[in-house]
Amino acid sequence: MTGLRPDPAALRAVLHRSLADPAAAWSLGGYGAGATFRREAGEPAGAPCGGRPGLVTPRGALVLEGADTLVPVAYETALGGGAWSQALALCRPLHRPSPGPAPRVSEVGADAEAARAADRDGVLFCLGLPLRQARLLARVQGEAVPALRAACGAPADAALWASLPGLGAVLVAAHGGARIEVVLPDAHPGPRAHWFDKLLRQGRLHAATAPIPAGLAPVIHLHPPHPLTEAGFEAGRHAAFQALLARWGDPALVAIKRRILAGEDVTVPDTRAARGVARVARAQRRWPGAGGGAG
Numbered sequence: 001m002t003g004l005r006p007d008p009a010a011l012r013a014v015l016h017r018s019l020a021d022p023a024a025a026w027s028l029g030g031y032g033a034g035a036t037f038r039r040e041a042g043e044p045a046g047a048p049c050g051g052r053p054g055l056v057t058p059r060g061a062l063v064l065e066g067a068d069t070l071v072p073v074a075y076e077t078a079l080g081g082g083a084w085s086q087a088l089a090l091c092r093p094l095h096r097p098s099p100g101p102a103p104r105v106s107e108v109g110a111d112a113e114a115a116r117a118a119d120r121d122g123v124l125f126c127l128g129l130p131l132r133q134a135r136l137l138a139r140v141q142g143e144a145v146p147a148l149r150a151a152c153g154a155p156a157d158a159a160l161w162a163s164l165p166g167l168g169a170v171l172v173a174a175h176g177g178a179r180i181e182v183v184l185p186d187a188h189p190g191p192r193a194h195w196f197d198k199l200l201r202q203g204r205l206h207a208a209t210a211p212i213p214a215g216l217a218p219v220i221h222l223h224p225p226h227p228l229t230e231a232g233f234e235a236g237r238h239a240a241f242q243a244l245l246a247r248w249g250d251p252a253l254v255a256i257k258r259r260i261l262a263g264e265d266v267t268v269p270d271t272r273a274a275r276g277v278a279r280v281a282r283a284q285r286r287w288p289g290a291g292g293g294a295g
Contacts, residue, residue: 007247011067014088014244015222019055019064023225026062028173028180030131031207032200035173035180036192037062048115052177060191061115061181064220071216074241074248077209078279082286086226086241088248089210089218094132101135104128105151105160111139111172115181123148124172127156129200133219134175136195140167161195175219211250211273227290235289257281261290 018024022041028034039045039057048054054063070090077085108124122139125148129136140148144167151160164171165185171193173180182191205217212218227238245254256274259266260281268278284290 006071008067008070010247011070011072011090014072015053015064015067018222018224019053019062021225025223026180027221027223028134028175028178028219029136029194030133030200031202031204032197033129033131033136033173033195034134035060035136035171035182035194037180037182038189038191040189049117052115054115056115057191059183059186061179063113063115063177063179065176065178070220072244072248073212073216073218073250074244075211075250075253076241076245076277076280077207078276078283082283083228084280084283086224086245087210088222088224088244089206089212090220090222091212091216091218094205094215094217101126101128101131103130103155104153105148105156107149107152108137113174113177113179114139115179119170122170125149125152127160129156129195130203131200132205133217134173136193137172137174138164138167138169139172139181140169142168144168158197178220208272209276211253211276213250227287233287233289238284238287238290253277261285 022039026037037060039055043057046056048056048061048063052063054061069092071092073089073091075087079085105128106126108126111120111122111124114120114122119139122141123145124137124139127136127138138148147167169184171182171184180191182193184193186192206212224241225237227234253273256266256268257277257280260278261284268274
């Protein structure tokens with residue numbers, strides 16, 4: 001991709017607006033494991049301690065880092081059946097593959113970066129999953145601490161994962177100062193934790209359908225409110241994401257989409273990304289108010 005325009009001030013404004021929108025979702029982690037933060041419209045929400053940007057709810061927390069070090073990449077993905085997803089990936093340059101943690105459970109110590117000050121005396125244990133963009137950790141207190149200490153030195157497995165809710169654990173996906181905390185057991189809709197071993201073992205930085213430029217690794221994803229709702233198509237939501245796509249999407253892909261939406265006869269390049277954008281454009285063309293919205 002050429003023409004990347006990080007524009008930290010504009011990105012900060014987008015993140016600020018999105019934190020105030022209960023319909024926005026966030027994810028942090030790698031391909032196969034990580035966490036997602038969502039909240040209900042009426043759910044109580046405060047700010048993380050220490051003046052950090054983010055959200056804290058009874059079921060979890062989101063803490064963001066500063067926009068100055070992030071490279072935003074906006075994209076849409078065709079899902080089939082006329083559906084599509086949309087995301088703003090917040091990436092960091094990947095100068096060389098970062099080694100993941102040792103493949104075993106290990107004690108990290110007190111959680112000094114916890115979103116709530118009251119949770120800072122909880123003890124963190126790294127689960128040792130082979131993620132390059134984040135670490136997956138469990139935070140426990142009291143009698144649960146010896147139980148996880150007993151697991152140290154061995155690889156995390158399905159049995160350990162299944163035991164975490166019963167230990168009163170909070171799952172933490174963290175990258176630098178950014179994190180998502182999930183109070184277990186998780187439930188939909190709300191903060192969720194996931195671990196799919198078959199996907200994780202592939203060692204990918206992201207799904208093959210995500211057009212992330214070479215040399216970048218997505219560490220956080222913002223998932224703005226989708227225009228397709230139970231009530232129909234919300235043109236305002238669509239236009240809002242198309243503005244992000246015009247600013248931070250791949251210019252060549254945005255141009256292909258614009259031409260298809262305009263009804264032009266387009267020869268689509270034989271690449272996964274271009275074919276996917278063409279499918280998205282044809283799906284969106286069916287909805288009034290979507291045509292020509294790619295900027």
